[in-house]
Amino acid sequence: SDSYSLLILPGDGIGPEVMAEVRKIIDWFQSNRGMRFDVSEDLVGGAAYDVHGKPITDETMAKAQSVDAVLLGAVGGPAYDNLDFSVKPERALLRLRKEMDLFANLRPAQCFDALADFSSLKREVVSGLDILIVRELTSGVYFGEPRGIHSDGNNPENEGGRVGINTQRYTSGEIRRVARAAFELARKRKNRLCSMEKANVMESGVLWREEVQWVHDNEYPEVELTHMYADNGAMQLVRRPSQFDVIVTDNLFGDILSDAAAMLTGSLGMLPSASLGVPAANGRPKAMYEPVHGSAPDIAGQGKANPIACILSFAMALRYSYNEGAAADELEAAVERVLAQGARTADLMGPEGGTPIGTAEMGDRIVAAL
């Protein structure tokens, strides 16, 4: 078989530590499953800023564009908090998403049974929870023009004299393509899709609702589609999250709702994500994978971060970029087995205590369970 290209961007904070464990997993699949990976690595975020004065270079961007998949650790940290908007570590993420046209961000919110008690929600509310949020990732208010802060002249009504503007802009085509991605995923799951917007207040939300409905009626009539206002969506996620299967929503609502959903599960340190674009000539979509958690500067460099979210992100890469669904299942099962055996990094220790294992040992145990 030809080789699978992968660009690793460890980034900041705990990024490099958790990525080292993914390397072990890659080695295992190379040795034991006859896969060949062509792995390269580069700087991103604050780590890139420190060397190049910008959070991602054109060379790294070109590399990201040319590989089958990018795996990113995390970006940001207190050292970079006061940087200018245009060179903040986060800009690297936004540039990767936009230039690679990664329009469909898949955010599974899954409750691992061994961790259900970590949720602030009652066990019976979150146990078995398995939602997939599909967030539009390349448009909306994140990228719309005009944008910026400007002077309001001498407007006497405006104390402070400034105006800040962003534009929420969606085309029907942008909505349809992410809706299709969500319908396809729903079809492979429980066949239910809930679309969220604020069509009662925003015209861009009216367009969103109409276009999602159009895709349903014309292409996926057999998938059960519902619409919900995003504020009610936030309420319902808290009240009874198990009512949802797949949720599709825009960039900004998706940012907030998927973070809330991730926290509901109690499994934040465990959750992966995939950002997918248009399939290339070889049939593989442009793709970037990253853990939902951040760079966790408070524990960086101590060898105690949980590598599971990053490892499960690699499992998503196996599934969506390399078409190795069986290998992805195998890796996910190994993670569940290790958890069931009681292996816990420090973030997974309950009040009953116990002895946590470190980042490297968790990686080793997962390899051993494969």
Add this chain to the structure above:
Amino acid sequence: SDSYSLLILPGDGIGPEVMAEVRKIIDWFQSNRGMRFDVSEDLVGGAAYDVHGKPITDETMAKAQSVDAVLLGAVGGPAYDNLDFSVKPERALLRLRKEMDLFANLRPAQCFDALADFSSLKREVVSGLDILIVRELTSGVYFGEPRGIHSDGNNPENEGGRVGINTQRYTSGEIRRVARAAFELARKRKNRLCSMEKANVMESGVLWREEVQWVHDNEYPEVELTHMYADNGAMQLVRRPSQFDVIVTDNLFGDILSDAAAMLTGSLGMLPSASLGVPAANGRPKAMYEPVHGSAPDIAGQGKANPIACILSFAMALRYSYNEGAAADELEAAVERVLAQGARTADLMGPEGGTPIGTAEMGDRIVAAL
């Protein structure tokens, strides 16, 4: 003393039923506390649309502008779901907010101990919870121009050929005034304010953060101010809501975060809100009060709705519009007493069962407890 003017807008669904109970409370305060209320009543929402073809008339608007306080029940219902955007019941709310310039929406998220088990969150996470969200209500993406849906010409890249646009726009002056309202409230509470935006992605969020900080540094240096990205805010509200005292945020984030916060408490049917504007010549701010819950069409007309959220909204009117803080305390204490005695409307019945009381009886009990 001169009389207190009040415009009652019962609206749709359970609105008229819960409002009838507020009338009893008003009567009690007139008979027993020497207050004089000048009460008028009018149609709003679907009820106004049915009669006038629009969700609020100019006459009702003029009346709302002239009174000390407006008390609104709820608007909307399935009969109006397919109305055009411009005449939907919700437009009445938006028009009242905008034309009365009600820029500060106060949304207490409080957990009533008797109801803590209704929360999907663990009792220990929500018990005693008492947050106040201050949401900007007259600007941002709700009102920014340009807005609308238009044709994208024959752009071959845009399947469907349409574009939907909304504009998030904030002036420094708009941010400062709602920040001041929030700092004032924080000062009367635990002296802590958390401001939420997406300054890592949106320039309007950068302006928000800078202006809130400016008001802090120049006018309220003694209040503890923190800033949080709104997605992290959503996470933290789920994880450990008790970390917050007062939260200030923009119109759209406030819509979503305050609904999530309300649901956390388990007390949704109990939560009031106040929307305050600029003080008039008599020192009283323009003001509208409404329960957080909606029109609940499924139980409308059955006499079983919970009137407490609307009664507590009237308590907020006593406090903020009529400067009758002691009376507000008295009314709130009566509600707590009735709950402690075990009185429950149907929405407050736990799995252990019991016999629910109706809307009217709950109103009577609260009057009796005064």
